Amino acid sequence: MLEVRNLHVQVDDKEILKGLNITVAPGEVHSIMGPNGSGKSTLAQVLAGKETYEVTEGEITFQGKDLIDLEPEERACEGIFLAFQYPVEIPGVANTYLLREALNAKREYWNEKPLKHVEFAKLAREKMRELGIDEDLLKRSVNTGFSGGEKKRNEVFQMQILEPRLSVLDETDSGLDIDALKIVANGVNSMRGTERSFIVITHYQRLLNYIVPDFVHVMVDGKIVKSGGKELAQELEEKGYAGF
Amino acid sequence: MSVDFEKLAQEEYKYGFVTDVEQEIVPKGLNEDTIRLISSKKNEPEWLLEWRLGAYERWKKMNEPRWAFLRYPKIDFNDISYYAAPKSNPRPKSLDEIDPEIKETYDKLGIPLEEQKMLAGVAVDAVFDSVSVFTTFKEKLAEEGVIFCSISEAVEEHPGLVRKYLGSVVPRGDNFYAALNSAVFTDGSFVYVPKGVRCPMELSTYFRINAENTGQFERTLIIAEEGSYVSYLEGCTAPQRDDSQLHAAVVELIAHDDATIKYSTIQNWYPGDKQGKGGIYNFVTKRGRCVGRASRISWTQVETGSAITWKYPSCVLEGDNSVGEFYSVALTNRLQQADTGTKMVHVGKNTSSTIISKGISAGEGQNIYRGLVEIGKNAEKARNYTQCDSMLIGDRCGAHTFPYIEVKNSTAHMEHEASTSKIGEDQMFYCRQRGLSAEDAVSLIVNGFCKEVFKELPFEFAVEAEKLLSVSLEGSVG
Numbered sequence: 132m133l134e135v136r137n138l139h140v141q142v143d144d145k146e147i148l149k150g151l152n153i154t155v156a157p158g159e160v161h162s163i164m165g166p167n168g169s170g171k172s173t174l175a176q177v178l179a180g181k182e183t184y185e186v187t188e189g190e191i192t193f194q195g196k197d198l199i200d201l202e203p204e205e206r207a208c209e210g211i212f213l214a215f216q217y218p219v220e221i222p223g224v225a226n227t228y229l230l231r232e233a234l235n236a237k238r239e240y241w242n243e244k245p246l247k248h249v250e251f252a253k254l255a256r257e258k259m260r261e262l263g264i265d266e267d268l269l270k271r272s273v274n275t276g277f278s279g280g281e282k283k284r285n286e287v288f289q290m291q292i293l294e295p296r297l298s299v300l301d302e303t304d305s306g307l308d309i310d311a312l313k314i315v316a317n318g319v320n321s322m323r324g325t326e327r328s329f330i331v332i333t334h335y336q337r338l339l340n341y342i343v344p345d346f347v348h349v350m351v352d353g354k355i356v357k358s359g360g361k362e363l364a365q366e367l368e369e370k371g372y373a374g375f
Numbered sequence: 376m377s378v379d380f381e382k383l384a385q386e387e388y389k390y391g392f393v394t395d396v397e398q399e400i401v402p403k404g405l406n407e408d409t410i411r412l413i414s415s416k417k418n419e420p421e422w423l424l425e426w427r428l429g430a431y432e433r434w435k436k437m438n439e440p441r442w443a444f445l446r447y448p449k450i451d452f453n454d455i456s457y458y459a460a461p462k463s464n465p466r467p468k469s470l471d472e473i474d475p476e477i478k479e480t481y482d483k484l485g486i487p488l489e490e491q492k493m494l495a496g497v498a499v500d501a502v503f504d505s506v507s508v509f510t511t512f513k514e515k516l517a518e519e520g521v522i523f524c525s526i527s528e529a530v531e532e533h534p535g536l537v538r539k540y541l542g543s544v545v546p547r548g549d550n551f552y553a554a555l556n557s558a559v560f561t562d563g564s565f566v567y568v569p570k571g572v573r574c575p576m577e578l579s580t581y582f583r584i585n586a587e588n589t590g591q592f593e594r595t596l597i598i599a600e601e602g603s604y605v606s607y608l609e610g611c612t613a614p615q616r617d618d619s620q621l622h623a624a625v626v627e628l629i630a631h632d633d634a635t636i637k638y639s640t641i642q643n644w645y646p647g648d649k650q651g652k653g654g655i656y657n658f659v660t661k662r663g664r665c666v667g668r669a670s671r672i673s674w675t676q677v678e679t680g681s682a683i684t685w686k687y688p689s690c691v692l693e694g695d696n697s698v699g700e701f702y703s704v705a706l707t708n709r710l711q712q713a714d715t716g717t718k719m720v721h722v723g724k725n726t727s728s729t730i731i732s733k734g735i736s737a738g739e740g741q742n743i744y745r746g747l748v749e750i751g752k753n754a755e756k757a758r759n760y761t762q763c764d765s766m767l768i769g770d771r772c773g774a775h776t777f778p779y780i781e782v783k784n785s786t787a788h789m790e791h792e793a794s795t796s797k798i799g800e801d802q803m804f805y806c807r808q809r810g811l812s813a814e815d816a817v818s819l820i821v822n823g824f825c826k827e828v829f830k831e832l833p834f835e836f837a838v839e840a841e842k843l844l845s846v847s848l849e850g851s852v853g
């Protein structure tokens with residue numbers, strides 16, 4: 132599904148990712164953990180195509196396609212979704228409106244008919260109920276004045292609607308109360324399947340009790356320094372990153 | 376690989392076609408003879424001719440205002456023709472009498488003149504160059520006592536009203552362009568809503584400039600009697616031409632006790648090409664007087680066209696408890712320049728005004744908000760809320776705000792908020808990550824930015840405005 136090889140990324144002449152490798156097969160859930168500033172969000176943003184980051188070396192292929200030359204919206208339509216660590220506020224734009232436009236852009240990309248208002252509303256309401264999101268949140272402006280937890284839930288809601296092949300969740304668990312955490316985890320788990328993959332970036336082993344990963348990677352200073360199974364997360368929780 | 380804001384893919388101006396009709400165009404030049412000619416073509420009474428000539432005398436002594444933040448070549452007022460009208464039936468009684476070419480023009484513009492094809496509940500006065508060619512739903516409105524016709528017709532049919540109110544809000548010597556308009560105005564709309572009547576339809580005027588080398592000088596007068604309500608909308612387009620054309624309009628509104636006038640504009644004059652060639656020079660004086668207690672005048676404008684916009688729809692709040700509102704979206708793309716804003720003059724007690732201005736600059740566009748809030752010495756407990764937001768798309772455009780405040784009564788309550796932001800890279804990325812193209816993302820974000828203003832538009836037109844904004848933004852990102 133995703134193959135990242137020897138990825139070097141810099142911003143303002145400062146190298147942040149320094150030869151990163153990761154391979155994600157269809158159906159797998161990978162977790163990336165690592166100290167603050169190690170480059171986790173950078174990797175997430177680079178995968179999504181953020182233009183401020185310059186790829187100086189390396190390759191990224193997604194379902195056999197070279198990702199580096201694709202625009203962010205093409206990557207999105209190809210099936211990459213990023214749940215942002217800091218979801219952006221867009222005043223005046225209704226949450227549903229953005230989401231319907233997004234879904235229809237994706238459908239158009241795949242030569243599918245756009246979803247009608249009613250059809251979309253039905254779909255949205257279903258997903259909302261599953262995620263315990265207040266219907267009111269749909270009508271409000273995108274992320275504007277949302278609480279931290281509401282923003283994160285909204286990201287998962289969008290993911291559910293857009294049904295991406297590869298979802299990158301950047302600290303989606305941070306700032307969530309325990310109930311919300313379970314809801315978010317369910318949101319991910321209900322989508323798990325042989326064709327869908329996830330990269331879950333987190334600081335807390337706790338999340339991984341709910342979303343059980345196939346692999347855990349430790350990222351330090353722009354590189355994956357250790358990979359293992361889910362027990363690695365437990366180890367990190369106990370010992371910290373001092374050993375790396 | 377950053378968003379290329381500079382790649383300007385010049386989008387065709389959708390309304391740039393020319394209608395091929397036989398037109399009578401008076402020779403270029405501005406002098407007393409021109410004015411007499413216009414007046415005689417319209418069979419005007421003597422007092423109106425005198426009024427025009429008086430305006431002309433004043434105009435000759437005035438200088439073109441130079442205080443605006445606008446740059447444009449000197450206008451040669453003798454190189455303009457001041458009257459152009461289709462040769463066909465000048466005042467058709469029914470649709471069949473209208474020149475088919477003209478009818479087709481309005482069809483193409485999306486303003487069919489057949490009443491059954493119209494947006495439900497909207498009456499239209501269609502002004503083609505210097506004359507009104509047709510007004511729909513006149514009879515239906517007349518049943519309620521509402522007068523909706525061209526101003527030329529009003530001069531003939533309702534001379535008392537016209538004489539009483541013409542120039543009572545914008546005196547003929549008010550400013551350079553208002554004086555020019557008073558001297559040579561050709562047509563425009565007239566609305567009178569009698570006491571206690573809620574006008575049953577949206578009224579609208581559609582201004583179309585067609586002829587070359589002519590100016591359009593329309594004059595609109597709206598009177599709302601005690602306890603009445605009217606919502607009026609104007610739309611404007613012009614063909615795509617290499618030479619700039621002058622448009623200098625005057626709009627006067629009068630609201631009596633407890634009356635409300637909502638005046639909305641969707642201005643989409645030809646903006647010029649990407650080198651800045653051609654385009655309309657739009658110099659407009661719009662003012663309303665809230666003469667009655669608890670009267671209300673609300674201006675909503677969406678300005679996306681014109682090469683130059685110079686326009687300050689204003690309210691004079693004379694009646695106690697009267698309310699003035701100004702909601703504005705001004706977009707400048709390519710080489711467009713806009714210097715626009717409002718004046719709120721508080722005279723009566725407990726008067727309140729609201730100003731919400733959204734300026735968007737893209738390409739090399741320059742967008743200026745210029746506003747004055749004046750609280751007179753007797754305006755006890757006047758209130759004003761002003762919010763000016765500017766959004767920049769790319770880094771070759773500009774935005775400036777000049778908010779002036781004069782307070783002569785210490786009980787006034789003033790609130791002012793202002794912001795300037797670049798269209799957020801983060802917002803763009805967020806939308807694109809969800810699958811939207813860069814252009815759709817810009818248009819979505821800008822429309823969100825303008826939401827507070829769009830919601831003031833009559834429902835039927837809010838959607839139009841959103842579409843127009845998206846089209847006007849096309850080519851602002853690559």
Ligand SMILES: Nc1ncnc2c1ncn2[C@@H]1O[C@H](COP(=O)(O)OP(=O)(O)OP(=O)(O)O)[C@@H](O)[C@H]1O
Binds near residue numbers: 147165168170
């Ligand atoms: N746009 C940028 N400009 C300058 N420096 C940047 C930029 N983006 C990231 N960095 C730097 O790159 C490094 C990695 O940042 P990144 O956000 O990827 O870390 P992270 O692993 O996600 O950290 P955290 O756990 O705190 O979220 C940091 O030192 C950060 O300051």
Ligand SMILES: [Mg+2]
Binds near residue numbers: 216301
């Ligand atoms: Mg991070």
